[in-house]
Amino acid sequence: MTTFENVSVEKQANVYFDGKVTSRTINFADGSHKTLGIMQIGLYQFSTHKAELMEILSGQVEVKINGENQWHLFQAGECFNIPANSGFEIHAIALTDYCCTFID
């Protein structure tokens, strides 16, 4: 799927780490939402409330989920899950375009 149809988009960006990570919130008719974001090269830490599915649209990241010791490499076209009420460290090895789906 290359476009999201019949959605609403919040105009103002979500900005993290002084703009090194930014995203737009996309709201779907069924009440769910996703964010489409960009990570500049760098190392970041995020926490989660809902579970999340992170899809790498372009770029490359290494990810370590809270409580795990292993870093996992993900490239364009690959995705990973983060449990609810958890978090992850993410190292953007290249400029990375991602889609985050929040899971109820």
Add this chain to the structure above:
Amino acid sequence: MTTFENVSVEKQANVYFDGKVTSRTINFADGSHKTLGIMQIGLYQFSTHKAELMEILSGQVEVKINGENQWHLFQAGECFNIPANSGFEIHAIALTDYCCTFID
């Protein structure tokens, strides 16, 4: 207006200047489209095909439109027009969140 309703969003980001400027394309039911973008601090040059209305959502830029000598400062809440088939230099003085409307 803080959200765009009943639109389609292209999943993949538009990436310029090695990711220092990125945007998402928003398509409207009437066939028009806008981009919602982020500029990292820096100096950039863009050319236009259609005329454009650039709205600064947050941040601060200086702009010089092709053929003009004067730089103009724009802040959050302000906007400026660029003619079709022209271009502009833009200096993002701060991380800048913008909305670009393409005008037929």
